[in-house]
Amino acid sequence: MGREVLALQTEILGPRHPDTARAMSNLASTLRERGQLEEAETMRREVLALRMEILGPRHPQTVETMVNLAITLSRRGQLEQAETMTLEATVLQQEILGPQHPHTVFSMRLLSSIRLERERLVGATQGSL
Numbered sequence: 001m002g003r004e005v006l007a008l009q010t011e012i013l014g015p016r017h018p019d020t021a022r023a024m025s026n027l028a029s030t031l032r033e034r035g036q037l038e039e040a041e042t043m044r045r046e047v048l049a050l051r052m053e054i055l056g057p058r059h060p061q062t063v064e065t066m067v068n069l070a071i072t073l074s075r076r077g078q079l080e081q082a083e084t085m086t087l088e089a090t091v092l093q094q095e096i097l098g099p100q101h102p103h104t105v106f107s108m109r110l111l112s113s114i115r116l117e118r119e120r121l122v123g124a125t126q127g128s129l
Contacts, residue, residue: 002027018061021050025065028072037076044069060103063092067107070114079118086111 002023009023024047031040048069051062066089073082090111093104 002030016050016054018051018054021047021054021061024050025068029068032072032075037072041069041072041076044072058092058096060093060096063089063096064103066092067103067110070110074110074114074117079114079121083111083114083118086114 006020006023006027009017009020013020024043028040028043028047031037031043044065048062048065051059051065055062066085070082070085070089073079073085086107090104090107093101093107097104
């Protein structure tokens, strides 16, 4: 269903329309939840590039896409990239939305959990030596 919606949005509105980017983002979320992480990451990166171009790097939807990409990266085990992306998004959210906005707080929790997972993995690796 998500692929059909994306195809229609692209056909009707064009590939560079904000609603097309939203359809791509929704499909990327579905793919991530189905465990199709590589395809979800590829699509998230496309959405991020599109939103950077259309909306700019400081638009809340662009920053939200950064967070969603970070979640996908984290699930793929790419914790260093996920941490970098989440940190960048959190800084932007603090500046744009404020430190107490629910999206900012969510990103701060995500950053904390990614850092804890990285520390856990480093500890596990050192413990096995």
